Each structure stands twice: as structure tokens, then as C-alpha cells.
Amino acid sequence: MKGKTLAIRLAVLAAVIAVAAVMMVIGRGHTIYLDNKTIEDYQGQEYKSFERVVVTVDGEEAAKLSKRERGMATCMGQSFTMTLEITDKKGDEPRTEVVTVDLPYSVDGIVINLPALLAGLPEDAWYSEFVPQVQEEPEDEEPLPGEGDEFGLEGDLGLEGDLGV
Amino acid sequence: MKLKKNFDGLDFLQNNLVPLMFIIICAVCIPLSGFSASYLINEIVTRMGRNIFLILSLLIPIMAGMGLNFGMTLGAMAGQVALIFVTDWQIWGIPGVVLAMILSVPVSVLLGLLCGKLMNMAKGREMILGYMMNYFVTGLYQLVVLYFMASIIPIRHASIRLPRGFGIRTTVNLANMRQCLDNEFAILYKGVKIPVLNFIIIGVMCLIIVWFRRTKLGQDMRAVGQDMEVAQAAGINVDRTRIISIIISTVFAGFGQIIYLQNIGNFPTYTAHSQIGMFCIAALLVGGASVEKASIGNVFLGVILFHTMFIVAPRAGVAITGDAMIGEYFRVFVSYGVITLALVMYEIKKRRARSQGGELLAQAQRARREGGAQS
């Protein structure tokens, strides 16, 4: 009986950890930046930007990109599916393509070059990591929790002076 | 065979003084505030969705006779720690909420254990101890979040770190899980958004509480709550039962805080928990609960009344006095006042029963003498 209880408990614990792990995978959020830019020289070839791309994710229009524009979409999970409505050249009929991209787990922001992706080039051609600019924070931001600390020593602790929500 | 209770108007008034007062306050303030019905209802429904779970976490310690668990704030802090990690790991949406809940459990259990043990050392002073524990553990929380995080505990993203390199920023942004529960299956009806998933979770929680009352542990808690010595004599491990009740309450408070904060969408890292205990307790008491007795009905009624007052008081204050601050202060005063009143009534009631024995004796003597005279 003891052994059984222990086994059940371990199983439940494992299940909870498994749920947590699954959540970490399916809930991982990524920001995807979509570039409609001409790649000028990939192995000697040029891939022209499209005239116009309409990106739809989960039935919602995420971006409408003209030449040299960048759009943004968010995505949870490890693969990203989007529907593209592409107008290659001015006056062309738009064509629709559905593209699925697998996303690396550890990267928050991903830049995808659409012309390269749609041309079926290898990953290193269309993929790059988005590195946010290091924002110079104003150094004087008050780091301390005590709201009433503006009087130097006088923000005496204790019943936080913060009434109300 | 049940004794029939005569409906006693005065008794009814005394037992329901606080809810009645609040109904009157609300009745006066609602027209003065000038809010539209749909706005008001929408606000109240939203607040019910985010707040009820937290308040439900108070019920179990009351059942175990430990009074209002001012220490629920400990659970709220555990929830916040979990949310900080989840935010740093960039887990979004409902999976993020679920993960935060799972992560909060070990922290909550640890804090609840500490709190429960200390409360067993201070029997009869549980409430003030829980109240003080808030501030004590707030200190520990600040130590961890402000100094250990990103220095000892790894935090990846610079965006939630303080610019100095360690510690967490004063606000944690939950934009990626904002209202993810509220919006799931939400129904919009005449301008009122009903957060269905929230209410389903609350419903499940209520069922759990009802079920819990019928378990052996629930029965033990009720016994311990009514008479510790008798329970001990019957072989119930009183101290352990009390600790378990506090742990359960702390864990649920952690979940509650996560639900609460996902609705708000961001939280002030160092102060988000500080008022939560006061609010939940005030709301529960407004619903007609007392220090030793509270039901699920009290929770619902309390949330509706308390939040109605909270929404309308500032505007009504402006309408009456022309000063917005007065309304703000008034609602704070009322929340504190309600708790004070409930505590005073509880303490007085504990001491009232005594003086009635004497009257009975005098009567019996008189009766005996009269009987003797007649015969």
C-alpha cells in the first residue's frame, strides 16, 4: 500500500512536471519580424522584394507590406504558420501561399526575409535573430520599493503608506 | 426535531449589519455617481471574475478556526515570483498562466508551512500574527526580488531587470498574458463582457470547497476549528491539521493572485500584494461573513457589494463634496471600518455568553420559593 501510494504520487508529480514542460513549449512566445526586402547577393543571385504582401495569421491580418517594409507578428509555440497574399509586380493578380516555419526555442525575436523564404533558399538566407537595441535607461530611475522614500530616511517602514489599490 | 427559530428582527439586523449598511451605501451612491448600468455591470462582472478566486482561498482557514487569514498575502507573493519567471521565460497566454500556477505551488507550500508553524506557536493570536507575517515576508520577498534576482537567480531579459543590472523593475509587464483567461470563451452581451472561463474556474473551485467539506480532512478541520482540545482528545492531529489549512489557503491565494494579475495585465513588483489581503478580507466581511463563519454565498455577495462601493464612491464623493480625494479616502475608510467592526463584534461575542447564567439561577430560586409557598 505504501509503495502504491508513493508510486501514484510520483506519477502525479511527473505528470505535473510534464504539464509544465508542455506549457513551456506550447506557450513559448516569439515575436516574428517579416521583411519584404530585396536580398542583393546570396550566392551571387538577387531576390527581389515583392510589390506587396499581405500577411494573415490565424485568420487575422497581421501586416500589409510594401517594398522594403517590415511587419511584425507574434506567435506562441514552436512553429509558425502564415498565409501570404503576394503581389509580385504591380498589376499582377495576387497569389496565395501558406508557409510554416519552425522556430528555435531560445530566440525571442526572429527576422524572416520573405523573398528569400519563398524562393526556397536554405535557412541561413532568410533567418536572422532580432537583437533589440540596448536601450539606455535613464540611470536615475528609482530602484527602491518604498514609495514614500522621497524624504531620505523618513519613509519609515512598516504599514506601507499606500492605501487603496 | 430541529428547534424552530423564531424570526427575530433585531437579531437579523445584528447579524447582517454590515451587508445591510453596504446595500444602503451602494443604493445612495449609485445614482449619485451617474454611471450607466451597463458600465457598472461590466465592471462588476470583470472584478468578480478576477477577484472571487482570491477570496475563496480565505474560506478554509476560517473553517479550521484560524480566523481571517491575513497571511494569504504570502500566497500572492508566491504567485508574483512565479509570474516574474514566466515573464522572463517568455511563456505567453494560458500556458503561461498554467505554468505560473505550477511554479507558485512549491513557494506557496513553503511559505504556508512557515506561517502555519508560527501560528501554532501563537494560538489565539493567529490573525495578528498573519498580519505581521505579511510585512515580514514582504521583507524577504524584496530581498529576493530586488537583490537576488538576476544576481544569484538567473534572469535573462534585460527588459525586466533594473538598469543597475540586478533586481526586477518596479513594474512587471504581463502584456502577453493579459486577460488571456478572461477572453477565452468570453461572451459579450449588451456591452457586458462575461469572462466565461474565469467563472468556470471559480465554479470548479466552489465545487472543490464543497467537496472538501465532506472529506475527512474537512471534517477534522471543522472539529479543530470548534474545539481544539476535544479534537486532540479524539486523536486528531490538531497542529498538523491547522498547518494544512494554512498551506491550502496559501496555495489557492497564489493561484488567485495569478488570475487577478493576468486580468490587470501588469503589476507593481513590490506593492501588488500589499493591499490584496485587506481587500479580500473586507470584501468577504461585507458579504456577511464573520471571523468564525463564512460561506461561498458570502464571497459572491461580498464581491458584488464591495466592488460596487469601490467603483461608485469616488464619483459619488465628487458629486457630494466636489473633491475627488474625499471619495477615495472614504472607500478606504469604509474597507478598514468594516474589518474593524467585524473584529470588534467577533471579540465581543466571544465574551458575551457569560452573564446569562446568573439570571437563570435567580429565576430558579424564585420559582422554587414560590412553589414552596404554594404547597
Next chain:
Amino acid sequence: MHEYASAIALRYWLKKMGYPRLIIAGFLLFLFIMAPITGSDLPTQITNVINRFSWNAVLVLAMVPMIHSGCGLNFGIPLGVLSGLLGGTLAIELGFTGPMSFVMAIVVSTPFAVLFGGGYGMLLNKIKGGEMMVATYVGLSSVSLMCIMWLLIPYRNPSIVMAYTGVGLRNMFALDSFYAGALSEFLKIDLNPLGINLVIPTGSILFFALLGLLVWAFLHTKTGTAMTAVGSNPTFARASGINVDRIRTLSVILSTWLGAVGVLTYQQGFGFVQLYTAPLNMTMPAVAAVLIGGASVNKASISNVIIGTLLFQGLVTMTPTVITALIHTDVSEVIRIIVSNGMVVYALTRKTEEAA
């Protein structure tokens, strides 16, 4: 054998002192030793500690009467603080300036203290045994009620009302032309001309000494003796013909009045008056200080007040400079929160022989 006996004596002493107190005293000693090493000026530090002591000691003293009569830690001290604030603001409103305004502030606050304390005392008599929780919430609700009153009471004096509207008091105002330094400037010893950064606010310390002496003397009178007995064993006191309720109410009034005087003393040192929710911040330092000084939930003496205030304020003033210099991080705020609240939690969990 000899060693054995001294070991017992040591253990007894340790037990009597209580470990938290020793740790805090040891920590403070460490800070004092480290201060010169980290490059902070010791006399300046000592001046700071003495200064803070002189501001806070009277507030801590306000804990004593209620602990003595068995009402527990006075978490309701905001009530006394509010009386003091009413006294101070009304004295200014009535046009008093300079040290005279300090005297008048005490005079004006006295009836409020008696009134508030009396009501509060009668309430506490109804709820014997549950004082501390109720006291906390009486403090909270009275402060929030007074928040409304500060806006509603028709003050007129332009130096204290809000600048734009002229209605309601400011959050904070300076006391420069009123009672700032009313005590601390009196007989002040300033060693700066000698090249030592040491300033002793003699007047404030004398004032505290006077009040401390008064409380000490009171506890030696017939009524004071009764008060101690009520706190020690209320049933004994009742069997000895003492009106327990009356004595308790008296102790609450006394505590409240001392709280009022205490906050005025604090303000004259600090130089500013803080209103609205500020009174709430007065509670924990006072409660923690008296506990650190060696008081328990039902025993306290004047020496507890002095030792406790010195230790606590020493901790509060020294940690920011010394610890920051040592680890380049300012953890003082957090240490303060943990120490003061931890002390209260510790005091609450200690078993007290309840004589009920």
C-alpha cells in the same frame, strides 16, 4: 565546576536577553566597528543615531503604559499621532509661532488625546484578549477617516493649506517658522568648531528624560502600581478591589497622549509635518524598538525603551552608509523591514503565561 557554573549563568543571561536582541546588538557593534574602516565618519554617525533617538524615543515610550496594563503592543498608536497632528496643526492655525507653538501644540492635542484614548480604551475593555488585532484596525480606520477630515476641516493658514485651492491641508509642510528645533536647538552642544562632527540635541534628550522620569514616577505611585498589577494578573487585581477597566482606560489615555507628544517631538526634530497616511508609518518602528529593547507583549520598562530605540535607530541610520559602502548595494530598507517585522513576529510567537 567553576566553569560549569559560569556556563549556566551565561546561558541564563542569553535566555534572558533573547537571541534576536543579541544578534541585533552584535550587528550594530559590527556596524560601529566597520564604520571607520569603510570610511564613514564615526562622529557623524553617532550624531545621526543620537538625533534619530531624540526624535523617536517619546513615541517608543508611548508603548509602555499599555503594555503595563496588559493591553498588549499598542498597534493603535496612530490614534495618538492623530491627536498630536490635530494639536500641531491647530496651534499653527491659531497663529502661534516659534517654540511657543510647540507648547501650544501639546496643550491643544491633550484634550484630543484624552477623548480618543478614552473611547479607544473603552473599546479595548470590551474585547480583552483580542486587543492587538482590533488596535491595528482602529489605527488604520482612524487614519483613513482623518484623511477625509484633513480635507474638510476649514483650515485657513496659508502656510499649511494646499497651495492652489486653499482648501484642505498639504501632504507635508515645513515647520521652519513654527516649532522646528523647538527642543533640539535648546542647549545644543555643537562640537563642529572643534573639528568633530558631533552635535547633541540636548533639549530633545532632556525632554525625553523628563517624560521618561514622569512615566517611571507614575509607575511608582499607587495607581501606577495598580496598573502593573492589572497587566500582570487582571484577576488578582480584580480580587484586590481594583477597577480593572478604569485602570486600563487610564493606561490607554496615557499611551495616546504620549503618542501625541511623541509625534510632535518627532516633527520638531525632523522639521516637517506629514499628514494623511503618514501616521501609519509611525507604528512599526515604535513597536519594533520597544521589543528589541527587551520588552515582551506584557512587560516593558523605561530601560527597554532607551536600549530599544538606540538599537533600532542605530540599525536604521548605520546600515545605509556602512553596508552600502561594504557591498555597494543599499539593502538597508529591506533589512529594516525584516528586522522590525521579524521582531514583532518573534514576540508574538513566544509563549506568555496567560493569567486569565
Next chain:
Amino acid sequence: MTNNGTPLLRMQNIKKDFFGNQVLTDINFTLEAGQVLGLCGENGAGKSTLMKILFGMDVIRETGGYDGDVLLNGQKTEFKTPFDALAAGIGMVHQEFSLIPGFTATENILLNREPKKKNVISEVFGDRLNTLDYKEMDRRSGEAIRKMGVEIDAGMTISSMPVGHKQFTEIARELSKDQLKLLILDEPTAVLTEKEAEALLDSIRNMAAQGIAVIFITHRLHEILAVCDKVVVMRDGYVVKDVPAAEASVSDITRWMVGREVQKAAAAPAEPVRAENRDARVVMSIRNLWVDMPGETVRDVSLDIRDGEIFGIGGLAGQGKLGIPNGIMGLYQAGGTVEFDGKPIQLNSPRKCLDASLAFVSEDRRGVGLLLDESLEWNVAFPAMQIQNKFLKKYGPVRWRDEKAIHAVTKKYIDALEIKCTSSRQNARELSGGNQQKICLAKAFALEPRFLFVSEPTRGIDVGAKALVLDALKRFNRESGVTVVMISSELEELRQTCDRIAIISGGQVAGILPAADSSEDFGALMVSKVI
């Protein structure tokens, strides 16, 4: 019903002392299954200590265990905790109710022994999350109630039940235990109405018929005769009589209970009643006093106490003798009239009594009598200081404590009463029980009262200290002419000290006898009005 002639329970040479104070000596008796044994004796005869041994209570172990053997079905057993005893089939119904007020009778009957149903969650979190099986609970409690043979409502909450039903609930709880073989009932009828008591006796017979052995402790002797198979009478820690109930009568039992050895009885009244007291004026007259003191309720007491005498008040525990001084001195709510020296005394006001030169030494030394955490000086001088403004120095309106005078008076009493202490500044808590009692006396003496109530002056103190305390009282009475009313559970002590003794029974005066009267007469009074 017996197994091969072995009795269910055999007590063999049981001995027990509390720190050298012998309370049980050579207890021997046997009990067969299905037998009802009536156990009687005065308070302090050792009944409850014996039952505590049988039931494995912690007190026994903490005070050094006991000698002799308890044999259950011929097996030597020694219970470490009451739970062991319960497991072995011994049930006990205590005098104080051990019930949860907000629970129904069923819930109380099955407290912590509820039948449970497993569920998914309990598999994970442990048995305590099993749900209760309410149907099975109802069935079992119903069965227990049927076994008892008295009808009570199983679904009613305890707090709304009459007292008698609470008692029956307790009994049903013991009966619901399947293994129950021996049931101890400690004064179960004390709180019952006559009708309920009758029902209880029926249910005892009922239980016995089902093979359960019962030990029945009561002061209502006729109940013993009505229901018991045998009677065991205890006195001063000995079993003085062990006879079949059919061979005893109420007057026999009374005699056995209080009867002393011939020489001992002769030595009883130390001094003859002084003649002058017989017609001394009445200094205090009490009329129709009632006092609401929990456990010691006074219902209707009228007494006249003469000037200069030592008046004793005796009776069994719980009959109200302690309520009299506590009520008059204002510590518990009281009513009726009390006149002292021709003037009425205001009740419910300790101050008025003390002002009228009355003083009281309480039976509750630690709770009422002493400031445990203050010095002996404070303890001795405090009431006199507060009431009579003694030991004070006056400076204008200020009345300052006169430490010198306090020290002097304390020293005086420490010497006079031979109080053992390191100094007069020692805390009262650190003294032994006897010395604490002497401090209480000193406190009363320092008031220089004209009338003194002394309640249980020798409770919990050793023999040597007892004599000293009683002597001090007598001396105080003789030398200062103070009227003393002494309340004690120990009849012998009263007879040695007092001139006249009133016996309180059922909250009323059962009779007043001179100290020289025979123990049997006192014994008869003690049980005469027991409720």
C-alpha cells in the same frame, strides 16, 4: 461470558504516589464481563487516580507511573496513552463533555472514526481526503444509540441539545466502538434530570446484558444499589469494602465512605468548641445566595456566622462550597443578600467587600491569589496598599510607594509564617506551593481584616506545610479575634480546625453540625442533596 474463569479486569496491588504523597495503596478488585461495578468514595479517595491508571492517562506516566498490575483477560497490560486503552476495548465517559458543539450527534459519536470512501484525489494526497460515508455514519450511530437504549436525535447539533442528551451522546460514542469491553462512567448522572438518570440506569443494564462491563462512579448511592452487581468503596487510597450490591445499603456505604479508624476519629476535633461562641452575636448573615460559578454553582444558601468563630464549609467537589466565598467576594456573579455587622454588603463588587474589612484567600492561588511575575513584597502589600492606602508616602496629591514599609511588612510575615524564599524580592512564581499559599495568607493578614474567607488552604501542599498553614489560621483567629470561614474538601481538616461545619450539597446547605459530630453524620449530609 467469562473466558475460562479469568475475569475481564483484575487490578492487582495497585500503588501510586504523587511525589511521595501516597494516594493509592494496594488496590485489588476484579470485574467480570457483563458486570456493573459501582465505585464510590469521597473526593480525594483515589477513584479518579485509579481510573486514570486504568485509562493510561498522561498524568500518571508524567508523575512516575504506578506499581502493581492491571490484568485484562488475564493478560498484564500497561497503557501508554488513552488511545492504547481505547484500542484494548476500554472506553471512558469523562465528567466534562468532550463534544464538538457545532457537530451533530452522529458526527460526534463517530468523531475521528468516521467511515470513509476512497476517491481519486485521496489516492494522491492521502487518506485524509477520503470523503465521509454519511450513510454508513448514520447507520453506525443509529446502532450505537439503539445499543444504549435511550432515544436521542442523531441529526441534532450538540449546541442545541439538552445537557442530558449530550451525556448520552458521549456514551453512544463509546458504545459505537466495536471492540468496547469495559466502559467507565465518571459521575454520568451529575448533570441529568431524574428522568434522564433513570433512562441512563436502564441503558447501563442494557449494556451489561450485552456483555459490556461497566465501572460506574457516582455520589448518588441509590443509583449504585439500583444498577450495580458489586460495590467497591474507597477511602484514603484504600479499598475499604468490596461487596455484592445486594449486601449493602445506602447507610452502609455512607459509613464505609467517611468512616475513620476509631482512634483517628477520636482525635479529630483538636479543641473543643469554645462555649462563648455558642451565643456570640451573628457577624455575617447570608440569605438566599446564588452564585454563577462554573462547576461550583450555588443555588440557595443561607448561613449565619458568629463573631470570632472558625466556621467550616465542606462538601463534595462541584456541589457549590467554593462558590460561596467567590460569590460573596464578587469574583463571580451572585445574588441574594449578605449582611456583615448589620450592614448589607454590595455583591459583585470586590472593592466594597474589601472596604468592609472582609478578606479572601482564593483556592486558585496561581490564577487569582498571586502576581506570579512580581516580587513577594508586591504580593503581600498590594491589596493593603490599594484598599487601605497603607505603605504609601504622600507628597501633596501624589501617593508614592513606600518601598521600606513594604519591605518591612513582607519581612515580618516571611518570619512569622516561616516562608522559605531567597529574599523578599523573589518572584512569587519561584516558590513552592506551600510557600505560595503562605504568601496568600500573608496578603490577607496584611489587610488586617475582621473577617476572613479561606478557600482550600491546603490544596496541593505537602503535609508539613499543611499543619503550618492551619496553625497560622488558628493563631490568627485566636490572637486577633478575626472570624474565619474555611472552605475545604477535606473533612478531617475541617474537623480539626473549625468550631462548626456546614455541609453544602447540591448548591444548598445540607446541614450544620458541630465539629465533634461523627464522620458518618457528615457523610450522610454530603450526599443528601447531590444533583
